[in-house]
Amino acid sequence: MSLELTPVQTVACCSPLSREPLTESEAEGIVPLLKALGDPVRLRLMSLVASHEGGEACVCDLNDAFELSQPTISHHLKVLHEAGLLEREKRGVWVYYRARTDALSGLAALIGGQAQ
Amino acid sequence: MSLELTPVQTVACCSPLSREPLTESEAEGIVPLLKALGDPVRLRLMSLVASHEGGEACVCDLNDAFELSQPTISHHLKVLHEAGLLEREKRGVWVYYRARTDALSGLAALIGGQAQ
DNA sequence: CTTAAACATCGACAAGTGTAAATATTTACC
DNA sequence: GGTAAATATTTACACTTGTCGATGTTTAAG
Numbered sequence: 001m002s003l004e005l006t007p008v009q010t011v012a013c014c015s016p017l018s019r020e021p022l023t024e025s026e027a028e029g030i031v032p033l034l035k036a037l038g039d040p041v042r043l044r045l046m047s048l049v050a051s052h053e054g055g056e057a058c059v060c061d062l063n064d065a066f067e068l069s070q071p072t073i074s075h076h077l078k079v080l081h082e083a084g085l086l087e088r089e090k091r092g093v094w095v096y097y098r099a100r101t102d103a104l105s106g107l108a109a110l111i112g113g114q115a116q
Numbered sequence: 117m118s119l120e121l122t123p124v125q126t127v128a129c130c131s132p133l134s135r136e137p138l139t140e141s142e143a144e145g146i147v148p149l150l151k152a153l154g155d156p157v158r159l160r161l162m163s164l165v166a167s168h169e170g171g172e173a174c175v176c177d178l179n180d181a182f183e184l185s186q187p188t189i190s191h192h193l194k195v196l197h198e199a200g201l202l203e204r205e206k207r208g209v210w211v212y213y214r215a216r217t218d219a220l221s222g223l224a225a226l227i228g229g230q231a232q
Numbered sequence: 233c234t235t236a237a238a239c240a241t242c243g244a245c246a247a248g249t250g251t252a253a254a255t256a257t258t259t260a261c262c
Numbered sequence: 263g264g265t266a267a268a269t270a271t272t273t274a275c276a277c278t279t280g281t282c283g284a285t286g287t288t289t290a291a292g
Contacts, residue, residue: 018166027156034154040143050134093268105228112224209238
């Protein structure tokens with residue numbers, strides 16, 4: 001995940017996406033984030049964790065929010081974690097996931113600059 | 117007239133994604149955009165069009181930027197168009213695509229608010 | 233009217249993905 | 263140690279998706 005912006009780029013007219021064509025390697029660094037969020041269950045999981053009090057949520061809470069099997073939720077959480085969008089912390093028997101808001105805002109800054 | 121704060125304003129701190137859990141229907145409205153951008157070729161196509169002078173690009177230019185067949189590029193442009201990320205205009209034999217920067221910034225605002 | 237060029241659509245196939253059942257692993261508690 | 267609970271992993275399978283070749287459609291030029 002190379003979402004680094006130099007000061008020069010930061011003050012330019014718009015988002016990196018609209019400023020100049022992304023290279024192949026740049027695109028391949030960003031795509032995993034978009035793919036991870038491009039599933040309704042994972043997008044809702046991300047939102048559930050990010051909006052949860054304390055900024056974190058236990059897997060046990062997340063399982064109950066969907067009519068899906070526990071392994072399926074576990075799989076989606078793994079995808080989000082490996083994309084760098086969720087942090088994972090084990091406390092006792094429970095596992096807590098925390099949203100990487102820096103990754104979210106970085107991704108937003110990359111795609112969302114207004115034109116000119 | 118006094119300025120009252122609605123409950124929404126009171127809790128408003130960040131992006132919709134991080135403010136409260138997305139509903140299933142909300143997620144299914146956003147996912148097509150993320151899926152459309154979640155492919156390296158389409159992300160680069162989007163960037164190519166958005167960063168092109170005049171804000172638009174001819175398909176003929178886009179074809180030359182990839183070592184992919186013309187039908188494949190046409191397919192990807194259709195996906196981006198149907199997601200609402202690209203406008204399509206035919207002029208003579210040529211077809212020009214234009215980036216929907218409003219859609220991009222809207223998506224960015226949805227996912228990218230910083231915490232607190 | 234014929235031809236060529238630009239772009240889209242169709243059909244097919246390999247690769248990727250979401251899902252669940254079964255099983256494994258880790259931790260707490262008796 | 264034994265047992266139960268919380269999560270993860272494995273395996274398998276149906277479904278989706280990216281790609282290309284072949285073909286269709288539209289427009290301009292001769």
